[in-house]
Amino acid sequence: MISIELHAAQRDELQTIENLMQFYTYDFSEWVPLKLGEHGFFNILPLSDYWRKPATQAFLIRVDGELAGFVTVDDEIHVPDARYNIGYLFVSRGFRGQGVARFVVSTLLNRLPGRWQIFHVEANQPARLFWAAVIPEATQNRFSAHQLYIQGLPCTVYCFEKA
Numbered sequence: 001m002i003s004i005e006l007h008a009a010q011r012d013e014l015q016t017i018e019n020l021m022q023f024y025t026y027d028f029s030e031w032v033p034l035k036l037g038e039h040g041f042f043n044i045l046p047l048s049d050y051w052r053k054p055a056t057q058a059f060l061i062r063v064d065g066e067l068a069g070f071v072t073v074d075d076e077i078h079v080p081d082a083r084y085n086i087g088y089l090f091v092s093r094g095f096r097g098q099g100v101a102r103f104v105v106s107t108l109l110n111r112l113p114g115r116w117q118i119f120h121v122e123a124n125q126p127a128r129l130f131w132a133a134v135i136p137e138a139t140q141n142r143f144s145a146h147q148l149y150i151q152g153l154p155c156t157v158y159c160f161e162k163a
Contacts, residue, residue: 002063004103009058009070014051017058017070021047024090031123032153050074050087061091061104068095071104073112078148079159082117105134109162119150119157131158138162 009017025034025042037043050056055075061068072087086108091100109116118135120127135143135158143160150157 002098002100003065004068004100005062005065006059006071006104006107007062009060013060014047014058016060016067017072018046020070020090020092021088023092024088027090028124031121031125056087059104059108061095061100063095063098063100068092068100069104071108073108077117078119078150078157079117079146081115082159083114084112084116086118101130102134106138109138113162115159115161117157117159119148119155121150122154122156128156131156135160 021044022042025044028034029042034042050072051058053074055073057073059071059073061070069089069091071089074085074087075083076087077083077085086105089101089104091104118131120131122128135145139160139162143158146157146159148155148157
């Protein structure tokens with residue numbers, strides 16, 4: 001049995017998340033046309049402003065004590081009345097398929113009761129399959145799904161209340 005931990009990232013750990021964003025972006029480049037820069041890194045801007053927002057919460061994921069990914073919660077919502085949004089969710093490939101992301105989502109929803117929005121880009125089939133399985137289970141089928149364009153990309157947005 002694996003041990004999964006989700007802990008709030010401290011200010012000195014935000015650079016770790018910034019580093020992991022390269023891997024997140026690499027994975028995302030399979031579904032969205034993102035280009036590598038001349039030095040072999042994706043040209044992503046530091047998230048300094050994102051970290052400063054009062055509603056942004058960052059968490060590191062560890063499996064058996066080893067860094068396995070990160071997740072952020074923010075208030076960048078696309079539907080009325082939502083309070084929470086999962087901004088980024090990244091689980092390193094070596095830890096996928098072991099229930100890590102499912103544990104992380106369940107833990108966050110239990111820690112932060114309220115109205116949620118969770119969305120994914122339609123082209124991202126693994127995310128589409130993951131959320132289509134996790135959302136009904138986490139909400140006892142009490143959710144709505146909406147098709148929206150976010151930053152020009154077709155997305156599915158799930159909305160629900162978590163007590």
